[in-house]
Amino acid sequence: GAVVSQHPSWVICKSGTSVKIECRSLDFQATTMFWYRQFPKQSLMLMATSNEGSKATYEQGVEKDKFLINHASLTLSTLTVTSAHPEDSSFYICSAARGPQETQYFGPGTRLLVL
Amino acid sequence: AQSVTQPDIHITVSEGASLELRCNYSYGATPYLFWYVQSPGQGLQLLLKYFSGDTLVQGIKGFEAEFKRSQSSFNLRKPSVHWSDAAEYFCAVSNNDMRFGAGTRLTVKP
Numbered sequence: 001g002a003v004v005s006q007h008p009s010w011v012i013c014k015s016g017t018s019v020k021i022e023c024r025s026l027d028f029q030a031t032t033m034f035w036y037r038q039f040p041k042q043s044l045m046l047m048a049t050s051n052e053g054s055k056a057t058y059e060q061g062v063e064k065d066k067f068l069i070n071h072a073s074l075t076l077s078t079l080t081v082t083s084a085h086p087e088d089s090s091f092y093i094c095s096a097a098r099g100p101q102e103t104q105y106f107g108p109g110t111r112l113l114v115l
Numbered sequence: 116a117q118s119v120t121q122p123d124i125h126i127t128v129s130e131g132a133s134l135e136l137r138c139n140y141s142y143g144a145t146p147y148l149f150w151y152v153q154s155p156g157q158g159l160q161l162l163l164k165y166f167s168g169d170t171l172v173q174g175i176k177g178f179e180a181e182f183k184r185s186q187s188s189f190n191l192r193k194p195s196v197h198w199s200d201a202a203e204y205f206c207a208v209s210n211n212d213m214r215f216g217a218g219t220r221l222t223v224k225p
Contacts, residue, residue: 006158034213043205043215044159093158095213104213106151108158 003027004096006107013084013114021079021110023094029074030096034104035067038091050077051100084114117142119208121216128196129224136191136219138206146210148189150180153203153218162204165189176200198223 003026013019023033032051036044048064050056050071058064066088068080077096081088091111095104120139128134140146147166151159163174170182180191189206201223206216 004158043217046212046214049212095159100211101147101209103149103161103164104209105161106159109156111156 002096002103002105004030004094004105004107006092006094006110008110009108010111011113013112015085015114016083019081019084019112021081021092021094021112023077023079023096023107025075025096025105028096028098030077030098031074032097032100032102033071033077034095034097035069035077035079036093036095038093038109040091044093047079049100081112084112086114088112089114117208117210117214119206119214119216121204121206121219123219124217125220125222127222127224130198131195134191134193134196134200134221136204136206136221138189138191138216140187140189140206140208142187142208142210144210145184146208148180148182149207149209149213150174150178150189150191151205151207151215152176153205155202159205162191196221196223198225 005024007022035047038044047062048056048058056069071077093109095106097104118141149164150162162178163172165172165182203218205218
């Protein structure tokens, strides 16, 4: 298979704090990982693409200083939402692929609620 | 501009009836094409994908999709819907990066 996990599955935090979300490929090496954001009843919006060992590429309109992405190994990428605010509340989904043009396998998502 | 369109926001079908979910894309070249299903509060599960070759693609859970280049479409079909198929369905295209359609919510009537 190609299993991708995310941790935590949900998190509630106070405004102004930072939250780290982990994305792991459990049974394959992921050269490329993607982070998406999904608002209620809406589609997924790509936030950034990360390749192992290099800086992430952010989509237009996504603040790279707000959403820090680290892809330090072939099985782990992290998304840190810095100084979270209520408008950052959303469902964050990661995906992992063996290469840039390979099939993406999605994690179960992390629901973030900022109070 | 590159885009993915799912014209139907919500579809209701009776259990046992056939299903077709529409997807159209607008890209410079034929991209890779995917269908994903998402249950409430869950991540996405890949149903099927098309890269090249046979334009009729078989997927999991009895789903199939047909790529029609002339219509820039990749419609998802299932001959007999089960109550467990109720979910949100996303069409996606990939040409360097992946773009998703707005999704179609499927309701299954008993």
